[in-house]
Amino acid sequence: MASQHAVLIIFLFFLVCSCQSLDDRLTSLRPLYPADKLISDDGGMFALGFFNLTTNSTPSLYLGIWYNNIPERTYVWVANRDSPITTPSAKLALTNTSDLVLSDSEGRIVWATDNNVSGISTGGSGVLRSTGSFELELQLPNGTGVVVWKSLDHPTDTILPTFRLWTNYKAHTAMRVVAWKGPRDPSAGDFSLSGDPTSWGLQIIIWRGTRRTWRSGVWNGAGASAITRFIYSQIVDDGEVIYAAYNAAGGPTTHWKLDYTGNVRLRVWNVESSSWTVLFEGPGNGGCLHYGACGPFGYCDATGREGGVQECKCLDGFEPEDGFFRDFSRGCRRKQALACGGAGAGAGGGRSHYFLTLPGMKVPDKFLYVRNRSFEECAAECDRNCSCTAYAYANLSTIVTMSASSDMSRCLLWMGELLDTGKDGDLGENLYLRLAAGSPGNNKKKIGMAMEIVLPTTACLLMLTCIYLATICKSRGTRRNKEAHERSVHDFWDQNLELSCISFEDLTSATNGFHEANMLGKGGFGKVYKVGILKDGKEVAVKRLTNGSEQGKEQLRNEVVLIASLQHKNLVRLLGCCLHEDEKLLIYEYLPNKSLDKFLFGMFYHTF
Template identity: 60%
Template sequence: MGKTLCVIFTLLLLICFCESDDRLTPAKPLLPGDKLVSNNGIFALGFFSPDPENSTTANSYIGIWYHDIPERTYVWVANRDNPTGSGLSGKLVLTNTSDLVLSNSKGRVLWRTTNNITTGGDGAVALLLEAGNFVLQSRNFTQIWQSYDHPTDTILPSFKLWANYKTHTAVRLVAWKGPQDPSTGEFFLSRDPGTGLQILTLRGTSKYWRSGLWNGAEASDKNGFMWSQIVDDGETIYSTYNTGNSSARRWHWKLDYNGDLMLRISSGQSWMPLFKRPDDGCRRYGSCGPFGYCDMFDKICRCLDGFQPAHGFGASPSRGCVRKENLTCRGDHFLTLPEMKVPDKFVYVRNRSFDECTAECERDCSCTAYAYTNLSSIVATGGPSRCLIWTGELVDSEKAGMLGGNLYIRLAGSPVNTTKSGVSVVFKIALPVITFLLTLTCIYLVCICKQKGIQVNKETLKKPALKHLSTSQEVWDQNLEFQSIRFEDIAAATNSFHDTNVLGKGGFGKVYKGMLEDGKEVAVKRLSKGFDQGIEHFRNEVVLIAKLQHKNLVRLLGCCIHEDEKLLIYEYLPNKSLDQFLFDVARKSILDWPKRFNIIKGVARGLLYLHQDSRTTIIHRDLKPSNILLDVEMNPKISDFGMARIFGGNEQQESTRRVVGT
């Protein structure tokens, strides 16, 4: 008998310990002091007072918070604008009609859910899920209601931030009124209900911050990996983010009471922000005025190219900018501004090619700018590319680095005639005179040097034009498979080698981003005139890369020799070089392990081709992260063959007497 009682008692204990405390039933109301805890122990739901020092007399609320973090952090509040009342207690009940009802000790209903279930509440249950979502289910597991449909100020994993661009409606987050006041504050956040492509923070009815086109985001940390996805079903666009493991669920987006949107991760005891906007500086909406932009690196306002401060050069650009020269429509041109967060108030045109987008803006004299933005990370019903067009002023632009894209802005005059009108007049007068004098000078020099020139040319033909490589093979005079590009075309493509087009620089010189007349984006390496090994470096690249064909080697499109200018034109790779990810605190989180492993394999394949599979065995001799470029899909391509060496067919080793590379 005693053994039987012991067994029964043990079973009762097991039943007691196994019974979940993550649910609410009609027979089990939630009272002050009670709480529901998710199965993974991360989230808890119960009554709370935002002022713990006066919890006995202060207002109380029903909310969800992180259960395993000492710093009490609330992610959802049910009755934020209707507390229990000072000194009163509350009770949360699941009724027989499958409604959740919160009332205070005087019987006053403070908050409730409603549903269309008419079969009674037998078997209905309210559950606190592991992701922090509080759901109400019927007895056949049909979801009746969930807290994710009624957010407060926090986005948790798998929450959908949606906007219906046909009905112009969107789900909203609303910030707390203060650090200890969960009532409705003055800031709220939602997707742009007109297009769904960007996220907006508003202060009342005024825009406070704008994300630009939100293509999805990725971040990683020692606690796990987080990714986001954006889906367009033809009517609604929504974004959601998830994490790679349960511990990484201690991430969230929070709209703070002061208007800052933050991506935060738990350090175990408190929270660390990985992303914060608008933060300090000039990132608040429109702070740089019309035709101004915020330089995110210096955190100051500047004027777009072709514009100047509206009130003179002594004024602050934050008051806006005006054109240096008025538009004439048919005589205008478009200047490429790289790495820009697109301005606000664009017209979103679907299903347009780049050429169609360009033509649409060029033929409309009221079109002030256009962009062709790749939205490849959006799972959409249509094509991933989108045409954006602006008319009138450009507002809320930003120099956004690798997160931005190309903005094509309409300016007056031809690409080479962008000077002030007064200077242009001087050139119109002086140019014919200068041309005439130069013509006479050229004729004189030709007559004097004709005989000497013939003799020099004969002697020159006996020598190689450039210093020969250290190789047993003569390769410079072979028929190389690339085109020669005119210097004038390269200068036009790079806006006359403008500083805003610089992609990077090194001991050899600078690399510029350019766009050829056919719309093709290229990278132009301009060797420094004082570079000691310039000729050999240039010749090495032309000879080697032109003969190589592999998906993990950068492709040489052409070259140019113009007087003392030596230029190499490569395919443009939008994600630039690997070192800009590895050694940048903000960007290295993008390189999760699958991306890193893909880069490792790609570099290995490229080296195997150089060492074994190419027509000539080539040793790179300067392989480093800055010489590994990444395309739009983060596939690697080895670049910079200026220090490479060619081995003979039977050579297995080589010695060098000088140090090269890094």
């Protein structure tokens, strides 16, 4: 017994540590054994070989595919997930019938492909592609190769780039991705993911057996909610089968995995942290994203999901069935019952109902899909049917590829209860809900319509009022500043001085904006300009003190008083002044014969 255990330990050690690479191809002359593995032809992103997950003395060999260049062993496909090999050895071989066959050391077949093309090929091989797909490629008599089987068409729990999730809505069948039973048990578990055959493949469902546990929401022209926003780059409907191709933009180390707990995760390998980063997870372990968590006519508000806030609420016009919304499964009831009367006629000939627009909604489950309808026709279809409680409309031309003759409209009608509704914000669409004409929701709608008129009108009036008040305040401020300036000038100058106060505007105009062409000279305290003719006909010179001059108001006043009190034939006479904000200007009589220095020194130069 001890010797048998020793042989087993040696075998397992040999299996884990002594694998030999057979590049990317398996042929009829070169089968695959536990000590071998195939490596994809893209630099070794993926590997195919045997692995064992048990820790006891009895081996359980599986044939699978995993990421070869990632340190954390992550399996993406298992061939014999429900039939582990318990013998010491195994073999994967390409038979004479052009099938891949997995057998144990005693010759028992535990897994095989069935390509239904035996007898027409001249040979073949099993190839591990760079996409992570293991494919059976046969050579036809004409020399061309054709792929007759691929692992991507038979997934286990992982969706890789280029994978196609198809639904045959006419045959009511769909491809399923099935989770592992446990973290170290790859056999088929309780949870599976697929398109919904009963809804024409327009949404994705996570199942627990035959019971729905999560629903993605219905595809719409704006981009479908939750899972479908990330997973699909192309949706194709050929009139019988609709399939979605997984978007490979995230690279080969990005995938969707259905966990054994029933959560689907979008994961990408983070090189820096050397671990998988989860970009999306649903439905999660808490909150109200699970299927039907808020009951009929209730909805899960997931707009605050990033902040961890999810709560059940009632649709507009409804209230909690239990009065407090403590029992979510009971859902909500109408605040006012619908009264069906023909085409919506109510008492007094008025409408007995109306449709309230609910934006950004994950539309309910269990709908009737009506094709070849315009939006108006879709609305009329629900309006004239008393049993229709809501409708939604979308154009699928932006996301679905169909034949040229196919209609791209998508009219959805709901009869009776609305179940598994949610609010997804920018991922949702408009849901048109039927309510009684006198229901609170109608009042809310009327109030909303009134607010749409009142608010813009009020805003315009407030804006005009603010402009008017600002104009008045500015005008008053200007007048007050002028009066204050006049008082300042009046208080500043000595009342006994016979000086004229000339406005700054007149001086600016007379000097052409104090242009350099009018400048007579400059000194340490400022510049002197020749002023043409003022209003009184005088020709004067203006001394404009610089703003940076150290000559303050008091010094200026003293200078003015001194000059004004002096009367001499060799001194220019001070005629007036101007104070304007920071401007200080003195007005003198104009001397046409230039300054005294030029007269004296000019005479001196001519003498010698």
